[in-house]
Amino acid sequence: MSKTKILTTVLIVFVLLFGGAFLLNHANFFSNGEPTDSNKGSGKAAQNIAANGEASLGEQESDVKEEPEEKGLKDFTDGIWIKKYPENYACFKFETPEGIKIVADPYMMDEIVEPDIVTESHQHSDHTDVSKLQGTYKLIKETGEYDEKGIKINGYSGKHNKGDTAETNIIFTYVINGIKIAHFASQGELPSDETLEKIKNADVLLVQASIKPEYANSKMNLEETKHIIDKLNPKIVIPEHGSENLGKALAAYLNLKVEFVKKGEIVVTRSELDASKGLRVLDIDTDVPKD
Structure with missing residues (x-):
């Protein structure tokens, strides 16, 4: 086989290997830019963690604000x-x-x-x-x-x-x-x-x-x-x-x-x-x- 054919074959194999790896790692850029199902799940999980964290903090703040004052307990002056x-x-x-x-x-x-x-x-x-x-x-x-x-x-x-x-x-x-x-x-x-x-x-x-x-x-x-x-x-x-x-x-x-x-x-x-x-x-x- 001539040197030219050998170099061409190596180049084609390199391109195929590199391109395949690229496609696997960046599959979420396909299908009109939508992420794959597995990435969707990961994204939603992250969003849920963040949302739940914010909700918990919000609820705690809300409880503190909305908790009715315990009138007179501990330091009451009447009754x-x-x-x-x-x-x-x-x-x-x-x-x-x-x-x-x-x-x-x-x-x-x-x-x-x-x-x-x-x-x-x-x-x-x-x-x-x-x-x-x-x-x-x-x-x-x-x-x-x-x-x-x-x-x-x-x-x-x-x-x-x-x-x-x-x-x-x-x-x-x-x-x-x-x-x-x-x-x-x-x-x-x-x-x-x-x-x-x-x-x-x-x-x-x-x-x-x-x-x-x-x-x-x-x-x-x-x-x-x-x-x-x-x-x-x-x-x-x-x-x-x-x-x-x-x-x-x-x-x-x-x-x-x-x-x-x-x-x-x-x-x-x-x-x-x-x-x-x-x-x-x-x-x-x-x-x-x-x-």
């Missing part, structure tokens, strides 16, 4: 700070602007508290967990009248379950800064009208009811809880011990809309109660499913 622990139980903390703290039915609290007063409705373990309580406090676990640090407390005899004479339950009322709270704890039987007459004019009612069929013969139902509400005429009802989604069920039974409160805590003031035009059902459980 009562009410905090609920954990979901579906009867443990509450009431605190005054002066720092006086009352814990009702302590159980699974998520913080250390140095209370001034502790009330226990009965002696079941989910109402007497003092593991997160420190300091010296007045423990009240009997019926009667009490006046501690300017807080007026009354305990009324009740029943843990319908018709159960052995298991008792104490319904406590607290008058704090002119606001009356009624804490029904594990009251399973509808109290007498005589007892309800003594508890009347409660501003805030903490009450249980069962929406579970298996407790129909032992715990108060929605109809009985409504009777209590009608007798006491509170401005705020906060469902406590009983059933998940009780707030939603109770509000529906009363033909009202439940209000879900974040963080399991609220501040209630006398002026807001006086300005209220109707009953409010507040669900301040933080962990109970709402669907």
Whole structure:
């Protein structure tokens, strides 16, 4: 073979190899400039990552801007700070602007508290967990009248379950800064009208009811809880011990809309109660499913 033919053959092979490599690496420039499917996927993935990153930042900024101010928490100057622990139980903390703290039915609290007063409705373990309580406090676990640090407390005899004479339950009322709270704890039987007459004019009612069929013969139902509400005429009802989604069920039974409160805590003031035009059902459980 002549030198000319050899050089020509080498040149052709070089051109073919170079051209093929060029076409493979730049295939997205073909088909009217559109990228190939694989490149499309990579491009979309990159766009999605960028878009999601921007969305996350945007949502965080939005949450910060739109998050309603937690009025009065930590540094409030009027009313009562009410905090609920954990979901579906009867443990509450009431605190005054002066720092006086009352814990009702302590159980699974998520913080250390140095209370001034502790009330226990009965002696079941989910109402007497003092593991997160420190300091010296007045423990009240009997019926009667009490006046501690300017807080007026009354305990009324009740029943843990319908018709159960052995298991008792104490319904406590607290008058704090002119606001009356009624804490029904594990009251399973509808109290007498005589007892309800003594508890009347409660501003805030903490009450249980069962929406579970298996407790129909032992715990108060929605109809009985409504009777209590009608007798006491509170401005705020906060469902406590009983059933998940009780707030939603109770509000529906009363033909009202439940209000879900974040963080399991609220501040209630006398002026807001006086300005209220109707009953409010507040669900301040933080962990109970709402669907």
